[in-house]
Amino acid sequence: MECLPPASIAESMVASGERKANLSVAHLLILGVLAGAYIGFVGQFFTIVTSDLSQYVGIGLSRLIGGLSFSVALIMIVLSGGELFTGNSLLAMAAFSHRIRWSRVARNWAWVYVANLLGALLLVVALFGTRQYATNGNAVGVNALRLAVAKVNLSFWAAFLRGILCNWLVCLAVWMAAGATDTIGKAVAAMLPITVFVASGFEHSVADMFFVPMGLLLKKVPSVVAAAGSLPGIEHLTWGSGLFIRCLLPVTLGNLVGGVVFVAGLYWTVYLRPTGDRSC
Template identity: 60%
Template sequence: MHHTCVGKKGGTALECLSPAKIAELTTASGERKVGLSFRRLAVLGVLAGAYIAFGAEAYLLVLSDTAVFLGFGLSRILGGLVFSVGLILVVLAGAELFTGNSLIALSACCHRSSWRGVLRNWVLAYFFNMVGAVLVALLIFGARQYMLGDGSIGVAALRLAATKVSLPFWTAFFRGILCNWLVCLAVWMATGAMDTAGKVLAIIPPVTVFVASGFEHSVANMFFVPLGLFLKRVPSVVAAAGSVPGFQQLTWVRGFLLGNLLPVTLGNLVGGVLFVAVPYWLAYARSTENP
């Protein structure tokens, strides 16, 4: 069941579970997640949205001025590293994240859960992720975090939100696929890690790559875009940002919900289900099903 992954720890090789065992655990986990009560799913969904928002807020800190010192590429890598905190909190502290829960499709593929149950989990996790992410956006706004760095945080947040809502539909969709392919791989590998350090190390590289590459994460955008919408009403931030491409498209319905969240969410589902859950079902879980 176990095999050596990388390096040494305390004189013994670090071990992780085999992909086949990860598939087995992910299937069982999906079965449990589908059976969660409304109350537990609501609470853990709000927490997941909040945790991702914390990582996103840290990303804004890096985004605000690091490129001046490190250049574009390295600043994006650093931003990805700090954003990883969000998924680390989800996995280690325990929460129900819509994007990571794309993997519970594996339990339905194995006939251990119903697709109706999977859909219920997705819908509730998604809604409560939004509640948690928008809540943190409101708290960050209320705490006037946007004034940090002489207002550079607010400018970065406003520009990022405007950029996201002005993406063409198919661009946002494909970036959503690429994002959740990597996010679900991070969750998959963390499932196979046998200790806390291993789980953290499994999460950081895929998340760093997706963030540095500018791929689109629906739950992160539930923080980024609402925060930008709040800041749009602050004259000092708007003035400091100057001419912002996409500023006029920064609206709640047409810009946020329809222009960004819809294509990104669809892309996230395709990335997690068709590029991670289904391939590993075909490779490992399907062969173990009863005929």
């Protein structure tokens, strides 16, 4: 397997940013909904895989396998096409290079964020309707509910920092996949950083658009709530303050910092910043 050198990846990121910034609203919505849906499919896959795994292999190996399972989401998006808000932090490289305006970056982020949310919610409704949460005596539903409760009970700064670390790795995965020149190389490149972020428990805003709403629906299912037992903090699992204020706000801000500063900004500085702009 061969790959492009980092300087060439940086150039390709700028060209990709130009293209993405000029997509029509219709295309942004379609590709954004697809990416949100792919996250939802794999979110359900992750929930099933990890629903009882730790009791057999321990928490560490369970997290590793869960991370590997969730990496399928970015592989699907990279190989099949999709607009993902977190990965689109890399559009900042084109703006740093003055190839697009920041207003075009903000336009892309806004429409893709909304589309990702719509795609994730579509999968929440569809998968809730399949009643897979009842699998293994409601073990899958209990796992989903616990995941959601944990996410809305993080402090603002914990969620913000986990968001930074998450999207540093997600954008690194996109960067590495862009450098691969074949399908297997792109899949492996996308898989490795995503496994690290998921196994580490970092926070991804688009994934949370699936996990928290699924928990909100399951909160209304008596059999799941009874099987879960006592869940401290379940009162914070709400649509308004729980999903948008306690979860998505800090995580989204952290994701932007992680992607824009630690990947787009630093690699632009090293590989693309004009020599004349550098001060001694």
